[in-house]
Amino acid sequence: MLSCLLPTGNYALHLLAITSMTMVHVLGYNVIFGKGKILHFGPIAVSLASGYGTFVTLTWTGSYLLAVPIGIAMAVLLSLLFTWLSLRLEPDGLGILTIAMHQIVLTVVLNWTPVTRGALGLPQIPRMPWLQSNVALTSAVVLVATAWFFLMLLFERSTYGRQLQALAEHEWYAKALGINRPRLYLIAFLIGGIGAFITNLFYHQYLYLVHPSDFLFPVLIFYVMIIVAGKPGSTMGVALSTILLIFLREELRCLPIAASVLGPLRMMLFGIILLAAVWYRRDSLFPKKRTI
Secondary structure, X not given: OXXXXXXXXXXXXXXXXXXXXHHHHHHXXXXXXXXXXXXXXXXXXXXXXXXHHHHXXXXXXXXXXXXXXXXXXXXXXXXXXXXXXXXXXXXHHHHHHHHHHXXXXXXXXXXXXXHHOHHHOEEOOOOOHHHOOHHHHHHHHHHHHHHHHHHHHHHHHOHHHHHHHHHHHOHHHHHHOOOOHXXXXXXXXXXXXXXXXXXXXXXXXXXXXXXXXXXXXXXHHHHHHHHHHHOOOOXXXXXXXXXXXXXXXXXXXXXXXXXXXXXXXXXXHHHHHHHHHHHHOHHHHOOOOOOO
8 A cells, every 4th residue: 555655666667657658648639628729529539540550550560660650640630630620610519520530430440350359459569679678668758758748838838829829719819810720720630649649659568458448438538637627728737737637546546445446436536526627717618708
């Protein structure tokens, strides 16, 4: 119990690796959902496409030089599709359709068994030559996550970040000032897609496995909770929220409670956290339109 509360050794490495990998994806998604206030609920669909694109290719060819470009291409293509949809649909319609896209991609993965092995997943994923040990992989992930964090900070404070925020808060005023909505949405969705690809590239090497259960709807809810709790659009806030909530999630495993009870208890706890975060930030999440 004490070793869980004060993580050391392999458990500390595990916490560091999982937190860093998750942070990359969540910070990318924060640009879309938090900074841009776009009702996009399809980041896990991008993860599915890029993850399976990468590791199906790796399974068939044994070459990361071929697998990585395929994974990037899948992430970019799906990000382009979501960009196109976001420019043509109302926010509610986009939210519903992106959830549907997640289910469509998941259904393809589960049923295209000759390629994806369906519910069995892809086992025995080999690691890159320089990532064979957990220490090496964790070190690489921490470096990548740190670089990604500072890139997101730069984007947040850049002209593009400020324009995206202005577009989210007052779309008509932003358009009147000449802000290019299609270009900003394209940049935001591509950032989210690349973040999803980076996370998947390391996460499945860490597990030696790609499995559909890692891409289910609760993962999306957890990401949304992290962003809402950390303040939507805030890189620093979302990064801190990622660290705290993943630490809480992993520490709950140490409680002397049966797994049949711990699972529902964890879902209830996270539900309460999400509800409290939404209530606390209701004015920024659901701002009232100004009228004259």
